[in-house]
Amino acid sequence: MHRFAIMSAVLLRRFTRTAVVSLALVVGACGLVFPDNMQRFTPAKAGVASADPRATQAGLDVLAAGGNAFDAAVAVAATLGVVEPSSSGFGGGGFFLLYEADSDRYRFIDARETAPAAATHDMYLDADGNPVKGLTVSGPLAAGIPGEPAGMVYLAENFGTKPLAELLAPAIYHAENGFPMSRRALLGLRFRKNSVKQSPAMADVFLPGGELPAEGDVIRQPDLAATLRRLAAQGADGYYKGETARLLVDGVRAAGGIWTLDDLANYTVVERDPLVTSYRGMKVVTAPLPSSGGIVLAQVFNFLDGYSDEQLAGVQGQHLLIEAMRRAYRDRALYLGDTDFVDVPVQRLISRDYMDAQRADVSLTRATPSSALEGIPDDGSSGDQTTHFSIIDTDGNRVAATITVNTWYGAAFVPPGTGVILNNEMDDFSIKPGVPNEFELVGAEANSVAPGKRPLSSMSPTFLESDRGVAIVGTPGGSRIITMVLRSALAWLNGATAEDMVSMKRFHHQYLPDRVSYEAGAFTAADIAALQAMGHNLKEEPRPFGNMNVVTWDTSANRVTSASDPRGEGEGRVY
Ligand code: DON
Numbered sequence: 001m002h003r004f005a006i007m008s009a010v011l012l013r014r015f016t017r018t019a020v021v022s023l024a025l026v027v028g029a030c031g032l033v034f035p036d037n038m039q040r041f042t043p044a045k046a047g048v049a050s051a052d053p054r055a056t057q058a059g060l061d062v063l064a065a066g067g068n069a070f071d072a073a074v075a076v077a078a079t080l081g082v083v084e085p086s087s088s089g090f091g092g093g094g095f096f097l098l099y100e101a102d103s104d105r106y107r108f109i110d111a112r113e114t115a116p117a118a119a120t121h122d123m124y125l126d127a128d129g130n131p132v133k134g135l136t137v138s139g140p141l142a143a144g145i146p147g148e149p150a151g152m153v154y155l156a157e158n159f160g161t162k163p164l165a166e167l168l169a170p171a172i173y174h175a176e177n178g179f180p181m182s183r184r185a186l187l188g189l190r191f192r193k194n195s196v197k198q199s200p201a202m203a204d205v206f207l208p209g210g211e212l213p214a215e216g217d218v219i220r221q222p223d224l225a226a227t228l229r230r231l232a233a234q235g236a237d238g239y240y241k242g243e244t245a246r247l248l249v250d251g252v253r254a255a256g257g258i259w260t261l262d263d264l265a266n267y268t269v270v271e272r273d274p275l276v277t278s279y280r281g282m283k284v285v286t287a288p289l290p291s292s293g294g295i296v297l298a299q300v301f302n303f304l305d306g307y308s309d310e311q312l313a314g315v316q317g318q319h320l321l322i323e324a325m326r327r328a329y330r331d332r333a334l335y336l337g338d339t340d341f342v343d344v345p346v347q348r349l350i351s352r353d354y355m356d357a358q359r360a361d362v363s364l365t366r367a368t369p370s371s372a373l374e375g376i377p378d379d380g381s382s383g384d385q386t387t388h389f390s391i392i393d394t395d396g397n398r399v400a401a402t403i404t405v406n407t408w409y410g411a412a413f414v415p416p417g418t419g420v421i422l423n424n425e426m427d428d429f430s431i432k433p434g435v436p437n438e439f440e441l442v443g444a445e446a447n448s449v450a451p452g453k454r455p456l457s458s459m460s461p462t463f464l465e466s467d468r469g470v471a472i473v474g475t476p477g478g479s480r481i482i483t484m485v486l487r488s489a490l491a492w493l494n495g496a497t498a499e500d501m502v503s504m505k506r507f508h509h510q511y512l513p514d515r516v517s518y519e520a521g522a523f524t525a526a527d528i529a530a531l532q533a534m535g536h537n538l539k540e541e542p543r544p545f546g547n548m549n550v551v552t553w554d555t556s557a558n559r560v561t562s563a564s565d566p567r568g569e570g571e572g573r574v575y
Contacts, residue, residue: 111151224419251415
């Protein structure tokens with residue numbers, strides 16, 4: 001039930017109000033049957049929500065110039081890569097979930113980074129087998145082969161209507177003319193200052209005179225503008241081959257990295273089937289492996305579905321949700337990785353039977369210590385940044401995109417002459433079983449390092465559909481992405497607006513470490529006392545979670561709403 005259900009609901013309302021057409025008309029075997037003179041039902045407005053007002057504006061401008069949601073997505077992603085360099089960009093990767101209204105199809109574009117061909121299983125361990133501190137976090141060894149430029153080109157060439165050069169123009173403009181340093185971007189830069197100092201090409205731009213810029217100082221990126229011009233003129237070859245590729249590889253190797261020209265030339269995006277699941281009348285279309293998001297969401301929904309509304313109410317509902325998170329993240333750690341390299345029992349993991357069996361051991365009143373679940377031993381650490389945007393156009397095309405350089409400013413390394421901040425996505429691999437990464441996630445062999453492999457992700461661009469209409473959802477937040485999307489989905493099912501979804505207070509459990517981390521205000525004092533009495537270990541986090549961007553289309557009112565997280569500096573607008 002996607003467009004079919006949405007439009008059925010809309011049409012039913014419309015038709016029962018006007019009593020013009022019989023029900024049989026809308027219940028076609030494989031889709032809708034329209035009366036000859038009826039146009040397809042489409043959103044009254046377009047909506048764009050992103051983490052930066054300039055990126056949102058770039059998307060709206062493309063739509064105003066007659067581009068579709070996919071064109072707009074390229075412009076938004078490219079602009080974010082320039083004006084929100086802490087979070088995503090041309091040295092990173094990501095996932096684009098699409099809905100094509102014409103063909104009524106979902107598409108998932110995996111533009112995740114790949115490990116370079118010279119990567120090895122134990123490359124981040126010393127001679128004694130211990131992790132070498134910082135190697136997956138800063139500098140060129142931390143960087144996978146970027147996928148985001150290829151993703152943008154793929155999107156423009158296969159789904160867009162406008163020339164790539166036109167879609168990259170706003171990004172080039174901001175790279176050339178500069179953008180004022182924002183509070184958030186500065187926060188991240190302060191955090192990464194020492195690493196940035198190690199990369200002269202990055203320090204030249206981001207630490208003028210060797211010092212942090214002030215908020216509002218204009219940051220110009222002329223090398224990046226030149227890189228983008230080559231991309232605009234030559235498409236993927238303008239990045240993955242030729243001068244840009246040479247500069248990237250030279251810069252990486254000169255600083256001790258292992259990339260080759262072949263690594264870049266061989267990079268391809270992969271189209272995958274999105275993971276589709278449902279919960280109590282809500283259809284959820286979301287990210288498949290190498291994102292863990294879809295599987296974790298499906299597992300949690302299957303777990304919750306075994307309980308009644310009464311059981312899921314109040315503090316007991318919070319307890320059961322935490323127990324669901326614990327078990328799904330345990331499976332993430334044990335079983336999930338890039339299916340092009342390892343076998344993952346996906347169908348079994350997302351089957352209802354599997355979660356039924358897990359539920360059998362769950363107490364309604366007591367927390368299960370994670371150590372009581374068979375799995376991976378606890379060790380003990382944290383990190384931040386990435387970006388998500390949501391778009392719908394007036395034809396009903398949709399984009400949910402989560403793109404990233406991983407932690408703040410990625411590897412904090414720029415190969416000279418490129419202006420490209422490289423990701424540190426290699427940290428998303430499990431460098432040794434049980435050793436936590438920057439997001440305190442542990443993993444096993446399924447997510448070990450191998451040449452060409454994609455590190456397991458939590459990024460979860462998602463479409464929700466029900467008789468309410470559509471919600472386009474996603475957020476940064478590392479390991480917490482999935483539980484943020486999860487709780488927004490549950491809230492939307494219960495009537496939450498786009499504004500409610502981006503604003504709601506968040507909590508999270510990821511199996512290990514065995515604790516519920518939460519934002520101030522997520523629980524009442526009474527909830528906290530009750531959860532502690534059940535045996536839950538709770539920790540209020542000093543920093544807010546995520547930076548969610550949501551677009552909703554309420555089909556009964558035909559109203560599009562766009563909302564950006566109050567924790568961030570983004571903007572949601574309709575057009
Ligand atoms: O793919 C992932 O799961 C991570 N690289 C995402 C990083 C992230 O969201 C950082 N944000 N706080």
